[in-house]
Amino acid sequence: MEYGSIEREIHVDASPEVVFEVVSRPEHISQWWTDDADVEATPGAVGELVWGDRAEVVPITVVKAEPPRLFAFRWCYPDGKVDDSADSLLVTFELTPSGTGTRIRLVETGFREMGWAAAKLEEQYRQHVAGWDKFVPRLGDYLARLVATS
Template sequence: MEYGSIEREIHVDATLEVVYEVVSAPRHMAQWWSDEAEFEATPGAVGELAWGNREHVEAMTVVRADPPRLFAFRWSYPDGTADEIADSLLVTFELVPSGSGTLIRLTETGFREMGWAEAKLAQEYGEHVTGWDFYLPRLGEYVTRLVSAP
């Protein structure tokens, strides 16, 4: 298997602006992905994502913030600390107008560059595939609830 990148797409019936806010604002991200999110959506900003009762905490660094079309960040640093020169995974949300809504293109890259042994690479890649297959539909459901709310 390649283990190079994960690519997923989902269409949502919401504007680019709404979807951008949902993928780039901590208060929204914590509703569909992590349990907690703390960061500023500006390039170079460092923050963190946490799951459970902070049992799993990941540092993250915003790489690109081009409202309302693209939001990208790095995470999964080897020692858990955001570091400009450390290997990490890059998550990119590209937002494309599509009919009356938005096509969300998610890409996660950098698995091979992490320097993991083959077994660890396969495990991490598999866990991230499973994760995005679970969380991306939740993102779509959250956007639907958000735009349907009075």
């Protein structure tokens, strides 16, 4: 395995505008991915993702926010602190109109650049693969429920 990037793609019956809100706003992120979130969809904004009762708090930095087509952020900083000079993982949501809905393409990159030993690289990569395998379908399910109730 190369452990270079993770890519997932789904189609949802929601507009790119709705999808952008769901992948970039804390009140939606906490419905399909985290237990809590605090972030603004503004390039350079620093926020946090929270799992459990603040058991795991992960800082993120918004890299790009181009509604309604692109939202990208960096996370998994060394030592758990935002450091622009250090390598971190980059998550990008590309949103493309497709029929009456949106094609969501998620790409996470930067694993090899983290400088991890081979065993840690493999472990982290596999954990992120398992995470996106769980949370991307939850994103689709959440969007389906959200659109059905609006």
